[in-house]
Amino acid sequence: MNLTALALPLLLAAPGSSEVPGPGAAADPAGAFCSYAEGVADSETARLVAPDLIAGAGWVYVDQTVWGGGMVTTLMPRVFAGLSYSFAHLWRGLASHDLGRARCARYRVISELQSFLESGSKAISRRALSKKLRALEDALPQALVRLKATEESVKVRSATYSELVATQLRVDALRELAHEVQVELAAIPSSATPPSRSLPSVLERRGSLEERVAELEADLRESWAWDVQIRGGYENVIGAPQPVPLFGVLNVSFNLGWPWEKAANGRAVEAWRGFAEQEAEGASERARHVLERLRATLKAERARLGETGVLMGDLQARYDALDGLPVERVARYRDLVWFELVKVQAEQAYLQAHVSDLADLLADNAADR
Numbered sequence: 001m002n003l004t005a006l007a008l009p010l011l012l013a014a015p016g017s018s019e020v021p022g023p024g025a026a027a028d029p030a031g032a033f034c035s036y037a038e039g040v041a042d043s044e045t046a047r048l049v050a051p052d053l054i055a056g057a058g059w060v061y062v063d064q065t066v067w068g069g070g071m072v073t074t075l076m077p078r079v080f081a082g083l084s085y086s087f088a089h090l091w092r093g094l095a096s097h098d099l100g101r102a103r104c105a106r107y108r109v110i111s112e113l114q115s116f117l118e119s120g121s122k123a124i125s126r127r128a129l130s131k132k133l134r135a136l137e138d139a140l141p142q143a144l145v146r147l148k149a150t151e152e153s154v155k156v157r158s159a160t161y162s163e164l165v166a167t168q169l170r171v172d173a174l175r176e177l178a179h180e181v182q183v184e185l186a187a188i189p190s191s192a193t194p195p196s197r198s199l200p201s202v203l204e205r206r207g208s209l210e211e212r213v214a215e216l217e218a219d220l221r222e223s224w225a226w227d228v229q230i231r232g233g234y235e236n237v238i239g240a241p242q243p244v245p246l247f248g249v250l251n252v253s254f255n256l257g258w259p260w261e262k263a264a265n266g267r268a269v270e271a272w273r274g275f276a277e278q279e280a281e282g283a284s285e286r287a288r289h290v291l292e293r294l295r296a297t298l299k300a301e302r303a304r305l306g307e308t309g310v311l312m313g314d315l316q317a318r319y320d321a322l323d324g325l326p327v328e329r330v331a332r333y334r335d336l337v338w339f340e341l342v343k344v345q346a347e348q349a350y351l352q353a354h355v356s357d358l359a360d361l362l363a364d365n366a367a368d369r
Helices: 003-012 023-027 029-048 087-123 124-156 161-186 199-225 258-278 283-323 327-361
Strands: 052-065 071-086 228-235 246-254
Touching: 003 052, 003 228, 029 283, 052 161, 087 199, 087 283, 124 246, 124 258, 124 327, 161 327, 199 228, 199 258, 199 327, 258 283, 283 327
Parallel strands: none
Antiparallel strands: 052 071, 071 228, 228 246
16 A cells, blocks of 8 residues: 555645535534544644654764874764654554544434434335325315215205215215324424435444444554654764765664554454444444334235235225116215225325335335335
8 A cells, every 4th residue: 555645635635624514514413523523533644644844953972083093082063954754653644534534424324323213213104194195185075076966965865864974974084084194294303304225224334334433443553553764854963074964764663562452452343343232222222123113014014005905906896896887875885985995095005105115214125015
């Protein structure tokens, strides 16, 4: 890996060039944290990937040849100035940059889970309820037409008053059912949205990011066990002859405690992985409970969808068989079948949409979906 090439864009980045969220960023619950985490990481990276200016002065003993061929040791002033660059710091700077982004991504996933647990689970029903409401509202004008026809039949005494009352009650039941669906829809917060990915993939993503953050933190700790450093620049021993007043030094260091540190970091990463998975009342743990409940709901609604389809087919066949008969008494029974068919069709529309949305959320692509 060419570390210098990777660090060059960071070195060239202008100070303060990172984007600062504007007033509209408040809508993103993770935006403020990401700005903080990435800002901290960038500040550390900017310092670590850049070289250090070095300078110093002091006294050194210099052996000099004197007249007559003798040697004397003289204490002479020395000054130097130059640059120092640590490749270990460069590695830490790039790792700090990655760690800031990983912490941001982890927080976004946790926020997505928490948002889903607070209100997003209700949003799963929004599309299904809307389809059910549309089916009921589309049927209400026809229901009123049938009610009007029954009223006319009562006037000419081809229908009884009790049949009129029964039709009125059925129309009122449709209105009440539509109202109940409207109330359910209104109870879903407008900001509530289900996860953009399936819930199992969000949980898996959270686990991988927890592991990524823990590993990057461990790598940063281990990086303090080694260093490769170069230093160079101008050096002058005042009063001593020097053909080229320059110096260069390569320093390499390695801490012998690294093997034990690496083993301890391995235990820490493994322990953190388990803690994040089993954290009491944590977002992932609660999401797994919701996941099991939604899977049970999906299984039950798939069964209901099949049963409703059979019932709807039976009612539709009865209605079609009665539709062409002119007998007035049959017309009342035909209306009864129609009202039942409308309710079953509305329930079928709800179940089809809800089962589809649940299957997408749970990444359940069963053939009987």
